[in-house]
Amino acid sequence: MTSTVPNLCTAPVGPVLKLEAKLLERQADIETWFRRQWLETPAPFYASVDLRNAGFKLAPVDTNLFPAGFNNLNPDFDPLCIHALQSAIERICPTAAGILVVPENHTRNRFYLESLAALVDLIAKAGFHVRIGSTMPDLEQDQIIDDLESGRTLRLEPLRRSGDEVYVGEGEDRFSPCAVVLNNDLSGGRPAILEAIRQPVTPPAILGWSNRLKSDHFGLYQQVAAEFAELIGIDSWLVDPLFRNCGKINFMKREGEECLVSNVEMLLEDITAKYSVYGIEEEPFVIVKAEAGTYGMGVMTVKSTDDVLSLNRNARKKMASAKDGREVSGAIIQEGVYTFETWNDPADSAEPVIYMIDHYVVGGFYRVHDGRGRNENLNAPGARFQMLAFSESCTRPDPSRDPDAQPNKFYAYGVVARLALLAAAREIARAHQGD
């Protein structure tokens, strides 16, 4: 591998090695269990999962059903993405070749555009005709973006609709796809043009942030983690962050503050109890974040109820704003999971981000933040990121080596990330039932 191998160290604290050893030992049973789960509940088209590895605990803290960051994956593993895309798309379009990607509308974010270009490139290499249909309201004609650092070129075409079909291009150049791959998390709402079309939309628009709640996901994750913990005989807390939620919060008007304070208090007590069972001497903390949303806005680290009560006006304003200017109306209070993974010297905090396509783990990277501590959200704007492609995929454990050896740690990451993927699959199944 030509890529830099990240110099990451995990504090070898008690139970985590036990957990990793357990996952390795039970690998065949775990994989059989997953196969059964995917038969019952097909995996989402793709997803990325943010993990936190606290040494004593390894848990997902965010599951993104419309992932960006494909440009940060190790290009040596493109063949894995290509296989997985073929497998995912051949289920939707067994005999057709046209895929339309509907991207985010923020065309000035170079990082996102690089990710979009990488995704489109992978779909083309998997053997599909692929074009980009944009829902940007002011896009009248094709927009060519040819100044990306990667040298890739993007053509954004206005998404059009005729009857129950979406397409791009006109006349001889008209392109009616077999399926629409959504790469827009719909924070700004579900676009009418995608409603009730004959082409399948994957992942379904109903899973966009305009409908989805983090607490729904983590409620389903709790069930998945409990079933999995029973399978391998562990305390599900070792892979599951505790959480509570408040339905109506208005930070600016200080509405719902009592709910928040009492839930923070109860959650801190629950974490303290767990820490005492496992002899963990760290200070418990919780993360308060918007129920709907992404891009790390409206995320706050809280160590006591005082932290909530003493929020100043600026902090309130920050909590109240989420992506696309939506007001935060619900909040999830999630157990904070320390990250004990660091990069560099002096140490910067690092957290693994795992990518999956269909039910396959296809790679990942470390998100490194040199301005944030090990108990803070690292998916934050305004500070330098360092993306480190994994030099190994997460599918090749080596039982002959130490459980904390890199391929084995990556296997553990792949297992926990797929538990979150399974929770997302159940979210989709439930949404379809309610549809």
Place this chain on the structure above:
Amino acid sequence: MTSTVPNLCTAPVGPVLKLEAKLLERQADIETWFRRQWLETPAPFYASVDLRNAGFKLAPVDTNLFPAGFNNLNPDFDPLCIHALQSAIERICPTAAGILVVPENHTRNRFYLESLAALVDLIAKAGFHVRIGSTMPDLEQDQIIDDLESGRTLRLEPLRRSGDEVYVGEGEDRFSPCAVVLNNDLSGGRPAILEAIRQPVTPPAILGWSNRLKSDHFGLYQQVAAEFAELIGIDSWLVDPLFRNCGKINFMKREGEECLVSNVEMLLEDITAKYSVYGIEEEPFVIVKAEAGTYGMGVMTVKSTDDVLSLNRNARKKMASAKDGREVSGAIIQEGVYTFETWNDPADSAEPVIYMIDHYVVGGFYRVHDGRGRNENLNAPGARFQMLAFSESCTRPDPSRDPDAQPNKFYAYGVVARLALLAAAREIARAHQGD
């Protein structure tokens, strides 16, 4: 990538670049066509295909349904094999985890044992319990092989049967697999212990060399190549070696010699006609080989009918012997395809061998032979081989580069190898109908 990148040169002779350019240009249509084909006719569990790249022509010359050589694949691509194995096995064993591999019986071939160990290792890493059930007649108890160069350990267990079920181990250790993966080409006949068992055997025993004929395979390949050639608008000869066959040949007794001579003559005429159409100035040649068999025995390069008539006693004896001592009873006379790929200076002949699991290309290597010319069979014993793992998979073409750039050449290899895979899939489907 850490592996050596082979220093291979392909003579850039006329049509081949055109063919590679055509394959790249029509990639999405080709992949769509393949998807349709796999829906109609599921791919074999695995296969390896020997290709010959003559510069003006790229064609398969041998398709092995029970491949060895897994130890020669680039370990960087293990994740690809793991994905593909998961995809292949989850169709056979969606809810179970036990796989039994039935290997060849020649336990003194270290190369084969390394391949077997690599295959078993991959199946385990794909998340299955895997054990080896041997049909060696004199194996009374487990045989441990722990002196392999790779450091891997193999346990060969006697294959047992109870009612319609095969298993290994006894008592608490009894292991009843969900499926049997056959890695024995059955040159010595179909073992009775595998007949009419309830567990699926894949690839099916009926595709072993005790039943299979090379001319059946290449007959089906001819149809596949014709359909494919029509799809992309080329002369199917560019991917298809001409062939003829003789049903009854006994080299020692000189029976069937007339059939051989007349077919060699007609085939040489056909090749000469094609060479003249394409302005190729090489001397046409044909390969005569056993209808059933592998391991490169009984393979002869023939440039004129005199070559057949003047065979001396030793050469006859060699042609008459195939693996496991079976007498050659039929022969296929196949258009010889020059290999223009060379390695080293002075140049040794090289030919690509492509591996597939399910319908996925998972890698390959170059077979290099320093004692053989570019018009000879390179799968020959008695001389040094050099296996060169591909440093790139065959699934990642790059249309922005020259058609002969390595990833693009590998894509072309992957397409032609899959054409042979499809012919093998049709062989299996036909065998099942006749079963």
